[in-house]
Amino acid sequence: MTESNLAERPPEADYRHIVRLQGVQKFFGAVQALRDIDFSVGRNEIVGLIGDNGAGKSTLIKVLTGVLSPSSGRIFVRDQELDLTDYSVRMAHDLSIETVYQDKSLAEKQPLWRNFFVGRQITNRFGFIDIRRQKQIADQILKHAIGFRGVGITVDSTVANLSGGERQGIAIGRAMHYKADLIVLDEPTVALAVAEVRKVLDFVRRIKASGRACIYIEHNLAHVHEVADRLVVIDRGAIVAEVSPKDMSVTELTEYLIDLQHEP
Ligand SMILES: Nc1ncnc2c1ncn2[C@@H]1O[C@H](COP(=O)(O)OP(=O)(O)O)[C@@H](O)[C@H]1O
C-alpha cells in the first residue's frame, strides 16, 4: 500500500447499517450452522454476539467477513447489496471491514512497527520501503489509537515481549489505523488474565469513541454486557434474542442463557 492510500478517504455516502445479513443459511454438509439469520450492525454500534459453544457465532462472522460463502441469503454493506459470487476476505477489507483473530495475526519475532505494515508497506517516491515513516505512523497508533503511553512499549518492542492484552491492542490499533469502519473481535479475551481483559475492554471503548462499529464475540457475559450497545443471542444456529444491556442485568442474561440450554 502506498502512502496516498493511507490518507483520509473521501467521506462515505450516508448509510444506516455498516453490515446487514438477511435470511442467511449456512450448511456444512448436513449440519446447518446458520438458520435464517437476520443480523445487522449500525454505524458506530457495538454489538455483542453471545451464545454457547458451537452456536454459530464464528460461522456468522466468517460469512459476514467473506471467509465463508453462505449457502443462501443476502449480505448488505453500507446498505448496498453485495454480489456474493465475488465476495471475499479481500473485498471485505476493501470495504473497511477488519477482523482481529485471537492470535496468529501478529508476527512474534518482529518489532511492532513491522507488524503494522505487513502486506501494506509504505514506499517512498523511489519505490523503497520508507522505514522512518512507518515507524512514525506506528508510534502514532501506539500512543493515540490505543493509548500505550508510558508503559515501556515502543515501536521497536517485539511482539513476543507483549502481554496477551497488549497484543490484542496492537491488532485492534492496526485495524483502527487502516480506517476500518467495522472491527470484528472473535473472543479476544480467551486465555487472558483479568487485568489483560480490562485492557481489551478499554480497546473496545476506544473503537466506539473513534466512531467505528464493532462486533464483539465474548463468552464472558459480564464483559460483553459492560461495553455492548446491543446484545444478540444465537442458539443452535438461530438468533433467539436481541437485548439492550440497559434492559437486562448480567444475572438475568446468565439465567436466560442457562434456560436456553435446557430447551429441547
Ligand atoms: N468448517 C466447518 N466444517 C464443518 N462444520 C463446521 C465448520 N465450522 C463450524 N462447523 C460447525 O458449525 C457449528 C457452529 O460452529 P461455530 O460457528 O464455530 O460456533 P461458535 O463460534 O459459536 O462456537 C458447530 O456445530 C460446528 O461444529
Ligand SMILES: [Mg+2]
Ligand atoms: Mg467461535
